[in-house]
Amino acid sequence: xxxxxxxxxxxxxxxxxxxxxxxxxxxxxxxxxxxxxxxxxxxxxxxxxxxx
Amino acid sequence: xxxxxxxxxxxxxxxxxxxxxxxxxxxxxxxxxxxxxxxxxxxxxxxxxxxxxxxxxxxxxxxxxxxxxxxxxxxxxxxxxxxxxxxxxxxxxxxxxxxxxxxxxxxxxxxxxxxxxxxxxxxxxxxxxxxxxxxxxxxxxxxxxxxxxxxxxxxxxxxxxxxxxxxxxxxxxxxxxxxxx
Numbered sequence: 001x002x003x004x005x006x007x008x009x010x011x012x013x014x015x016x017x018x019x020x021x022x023x024x025x026x027x028x029x030x031x032x033x034x035x036x037x038x039x040x041x042x043x044x045x046x047x048x049x050x051x052x
Numbered sequence: 053x054x055x056x057x058x059x060x061x062x063x064x065x066x067x068x069x070x071x072x073x074x075x076x077x078x079x080x081x082x083x084x085x086x087x088x089x090x091x092x093x094x095x096x097x098x099x100x101x102x103x104x105x106x107x108x109x110x111x112x113x114x115x116x117x118x119x120x121x122x123x124x125x126x127x128x129x130x131x132x133x134x135x136x137x138x139x140x141x142x143x144x145x146x147x148x149x150x151x152x153x154x155x156x157x158x159x160x161x162x163x164x165x166x167x168x169x170x171x172x173x174x175x176x177x178x179x180x181x182x183x184x185x186x187x188x189x190x191x192x193x194x195x196x197x198x199x200x201x202x203x204x205x206x207x208x209x210x211x212x213x214x215x216x217x218x219x220x221x222x223x224x225x226x227x228x229x230x231x232x233x
Contacts, residue, residue, distance in 0.1 A: 004214040
């Protein structure tokens with residue numbers, strides 16, 4: 001997924017935060033978090049470099 | 053019930069200072085990347101994203117007053133940033149070509165910043181407990197409004213930076229590969 005979209009969602013969440021609308025801001029924060037996790041998937045390693 | 057016009061002023065001021073620091077870090081990384089014309093770095097973008105996510109909790113603390121939910125947002129985002137940064141640092145320890153600032157790799161500075169955000173939120177959760185949790189809008193001074201505007205511009209600048217680096221598709225970057233020792 002393009003890295004730009006989570007930042008745009010984040011900017012929208014910041015805007016709602018500035019307006020003082022917490023439910024909308026928090027919901028967009030959760031969506032943004034999910035978008036960043038989806039963006040991170042192609043770059044994450046299959047296995048950790050150490051044994052847990 | 054708290055009948056104070058402007059509750060949590062001190063902690064909101066501290067949150068504003070930390071938010072200013074977060075915005076400054078985002079601007080610094082964008083300028084650093086542009087100045088040295090570094091290639092697109094997906095992990096750096098993800099770290100910037102974690103900073104933006106953490107900053108949102110700080111911003112809500114400023115705008116609506118301190119709340120455990122807002123500090124939880126900061127801690128959650130900072131821990132995600134720690135995870136991403138550690139994944140970036142581990143392969144860099146074997147290589148010596150990483151960018152260094154004041155004796156530390158940039159990713160190590162990022163790790164310190166994320167750990168600092170976790171520590172700040174933990175301390176504030178322990179000390180700043182008397183305001184409870186509500187979502188009433190608080191008056192924000194001009195300086196506070198400027199900090200929030202700077203943070204909004206930082207988020208938008210990050211989006212523009214990501215678009216310039218990666219376009220509308222998956223960012224061209226190699227996945228982290230760990231070689232067995």
